Amino acid sequence: MNTTQPGRLERFAEACIRRRAYVTGIFLLVTALMLVAALRVEVRTVFDDLLPRSHPYIQVHEQYKHAFGGSNVVSLVLEAEQGDIFNTAFLNKVKTVTSALQRVDGANQFQIVSLASRKLKDIRGSTEAIDSSPLMWPDVPQDAAGLNALKQAVLNNPLVYGAYVSKDLRAALVTVDFYEGSADYNKIFPQVQAIADAARGDGVRVRVTGEPILYGWVSHFLPETLHIFVLTVGCLVLLLFIVARTWRGTLLPLLAGLSSAIWALGAARLLGYNLDPLVIVIAFLITARAISHSVQLVSRFDEELAAGADTPRAAARASMLQLFKPGMLGVVADAGCMVVVVLTPIPLMHKVSIIGTIWVMTIALSACVMTPVLLSWVRDPRGHAHRLDLGPALDRILGVCVRSATSHWRYAVLAGAVAVFAVSAWYATRIQVGDAQPGSPILWPDSTYNQDAAAINRQFQGADRLYAVFAGHQPNAVKSPEVLASMAGMQRYMAAQPEIGGSSSIADVIPMVRRVLNENNPRYQELGGTAQENGELMYMFVSGSDPGDMARFTDAQARNASVTFYFRDHQGDSIRTAMARLKEYVDAHPLAQGTYQLAGGLVGVLAAVNEVILAGQIESIALALLVLVLCCAVAYRSVTAGIFFMVPVILSNTITFSYMAWKGIGMNLSTLPVAALGIGLGVDYAFYIVDGIKEKIAEGKDLRMATVASLLGAGRGVVVTALTLTTSVVLWCASSLRFQADMGVLMAIWLFVSALSALFIMPAMVLVFRPAFIVKRAGAGSAAGERDIAMHPVPEA
Structure with missing residues (x-):
């Protein structure tokens, strides 16, 4: 045992072991209290937590979402398996779905639009008057003549045909927006799914998409997620039990991970935070760190016993004394890398950062202190729980590590590391900010949700919306011919982007009214020549409609108006291209009557999130x-x-x-905290190896022999931890949530590469570069080291 440790640390370790009953009692009492709080943590997604409220796009979205639509739009498509939709049975289902959506919790009654709603109008008129009446409200046509008339009205209405009735006339769209402040996805999802299930059958297929449905699916798979979590822990227990061959090597690491989780979740409850289902992977990642630290302490405990420690108490004290510094350094590094996420101006990231930092810091107590304290109570330290001994296999693995470090192969190891870094760094630049593939990256491509989204985007203009707002300097600014022409021009300009399936604005309505007013003559389908004429056309449309029908186009004072674009996907590149083109158009077409404000809708929200992540990604990594x-x-x-x-x-x-770049995993809200924590994750193993080398040098060993001893000692804990954790997290690949499966693979890669770096690259660097902070206390020289190696032969590879 090293006797040169600082006096305060020695006194602390001695006090913890000597008063182990008090320390354990207090720890168990606090853990029990935190467990009571942890059991009350809500597991749900809060949409407001996803919004970077300081971003200009979000401010525009918040200001106009009640008028022009929010980001919680749900789209339901009823599709006829045979024939078209113009039959009484099918249209009755459209009406039933439309009526049922009014009773869903949080639904905006004024933002439910379908053939069966009052929002979609059939505009008729003559030179004297104009009549605007609902296409199919309050009753469904019951005879062939009525059905044919409805069909013709749909075909002649560009605001309906292609937008709410598919071009092939085989599908009808129903959309509903939900108030963001009161949108509870756990309530919306089952209610909407029940409506969709009731409408299915009798030759009708129903598809559903929207953010409330997406996160509803995440909650739907929560029981499966918990089952996988339990199965992963079970696999981890089994692997630790097989490798460690002792109950202490199995149960104490798990106790460290479990108690850290209890303390962190209890703190979350006390702070009033909820647990988002998507961050459960982060929970496992941090728990893995606690297990890793505890495994190192158990391994060191066994080494002290093998080295001749008199009692378990002495071995536990020595383990705590020797590994407290690298353990605490790993904890502080992980916590520091996690806390930088708080700089991302998104509430969810703030919560993840704060709770993640608390969670990591609890490892200092649950693993670095409590593991050696509990080890001091071991009664039969030299016994084994089973006969299967994997020690020789571990020795062969460590033998490869030792031989690569102590031979000329270390130069090849470093050269290979440089080559791998160069290639991986170059390819990593291809990682996308935002979603990298169509559909939701949270679910698998063949999931019901992504299949429904693909079908809706194929049949209609697009399920995801982005709107730009023209904000006039004074009332009636929207009526200006220049403003309306600018809005129409924006729609034509943006239509060149393939991902945009369509658009709508008041500039679409006025030409249609003008045409109807002139006996449906196509020559008159254009904007009015003056503000007064446009105002009269708008008045004619409004006078024949219900209150609120114009709200999705412009406000009552005709001061502000929206230009809405419908997207067939919300990939990061699609959104960035659209925003760049919008800004380009706005800059090139200034208006004296007002300005354009960007941007609202789900795509506007995602654009803000992507810009925040893009701006903060390099900053967060650099700070970490x-x-x-x-x-x-x-x-x-x-x-x-x-x-x-x-x-x-x-x-x-x-x-x-x-x-991530190879598999199309984008950097988004879900992956950002995992990436930040991965900075610290890649260094914990290296701390133990390097500190082991310093310890052996302090005992008088040569640098080369100190490296061998560290690999055979601390390296064993690294191998055990890496093998057990890497094997366990692979079970996440069975999840129905693609995000969790992807994060499971990422965790396995991080753990595996970190372990390889600690076992191969770090020893090679120490022996090649001989850094002063390691070798400054080296002993007599290499000759002594060679004799020491001869006396302690390296295990055969």
């Missing part, structure tokens, strides 16, 4: 690396140490990011 450098520099009193430990971090992250 800076935190890591500072932690290492302070701990080892050397700036070189900070740079030294960046190597495994950067390598593990470039490889992971290149995998």
Whole structure:
């Protein structure tokens, strides 16, 4: 045992072991209290948490969402399996669905639009008058003549044909918007699904999409997620039990992970935070860190016993004393990398950052303190729980590590690491900000939701909306011919983008009214020549409609108006292209009557989120690396140490990011906190290896022999942790949520690459570059080291 540790740390370790009953009792009491709070944590998605409220797009969205539509639009499509939709039975189902949506919790009654609503009008008129009446309200046509008349009215109405009735006349669209402040996805999802299920059958297929439905599916799969979580933990228990061969090596790491989770979830409840189902993967990731630290302590405990420690108490004290510094350094580094996420101006990221930081910090107590305290109570430290011994296999793995570090192969290892870094760093630049593929990346491409979304986007203009708002300087500004021409021009300009399936604005309504007023002569389907004429045409349309019918186009004072675009996907590139084109058009077409404000709707919200992530991604990664450098520099009193430990971090992250780019996993709200925590995740193993080398040097060993001893000691804990955790997280690939499966693979990659870096690259770097913060206390020289190696032969590979 090293006797040169600081006095305060020695006294702390001795006090914890000597007063272990009090320490354990207080820990269990607080854990029980936190468990009571943890059991009351709500597991749900809050849409407001996803919005970066300081972003200009979100401010526009919040200001106009009640008039022009929010981002919680749900689209239901009723599709006839044979023939067209113009039969009484099918249209009755459209009417039933439309009426039923009015009773769904949080539905905006004024934003329910379908053939059976009062919003879609049949405009008729002559030179003296104009009549605007609902297409199919309040009753469904009962005879062939009525059905044919409805069909002709739909075909002659560009605001309906293609928008709410498909071009092939085989599908009808029903849309409903939900108030964002009161939208409870856990209530909306089952109610809308029940409506859709009731409408299915009798030759009618129903498809449903929208953010409330998407996150409803996430909640729907929550029981499965919990089952996978339990199965993963069970697999982890089994693997630890097989490898460790002791109950202490199995149960104490799990107790460390479980108690950390209880403390963190209890803190979340006390702070009033909910648990988003999508961050459960992050929960497992942090729990894995607790398990990793605890495994290192158990392994060190076994080493102390093998080295001749008198009692379990002495071995536990020595383990705590020797590993407290690297353990705490790993905890502080992880917490520091997690806390930088709070700089992302999104409430969900704030919550994830705060709770994640608390969660990581609890590892200092649950693993670094409580594991050695509980180890001090072990009664039969040299017994084994089963006869299967994987020790020789682990020795062969460590033998490969030792031989690669102590032979000329270490230069090949470093050269290979440089080559892998260069290739992975280059490919990682292809990672996309935002969604990288059509449909939702949260679910699998063949999921019901993504299949429905693809069908709706194929049959109609697009399920996702973006709107630009013309904000006039004074009332009636919208009536100006220049303003209306500008809006129409914007629609034509944006139509060139393939991802935009259509658009609508008041500039579409006025020409249609003018044509009807002139006996349906196509020559008159154009905007009025003066503001007064446009005002009269708008008045004629409004006078024959119901209150609120014009609200989705312009306000009552004709001061503000929307131009709405319908997107067939919300991939990051599609959104960025659209926003760039919109800004380009606005800059090129200034208006004296007002200005355009961007942007509302779901696509506007996603554009804001993507811009925030794009602006903060490099900043967050840079700050996380800076935190890591500072932690290492302070701990080892050397700036070189900070740079030294960046190597495994950067390598593990470039490889992971290149995998994300290869598999089309975008950097979005779901993956950002995982990526930030991955900065710290890539360095924990290296701390234990390097600190083990320093410890052996302090005992008088040569650098080369110290490296061998560290690999055979701390390296065993790294191998055990990496194998058990990597194997366990692969079970997430069975999840019905693609996001969780992808994050499971990413965690496995991070853990595996981090372990390889600690076992191969770090020892090679130590022996090649001989950094001063490690070797400054080296002993007599290499000759002693060679004799030491001869006395302690390396395990055969």
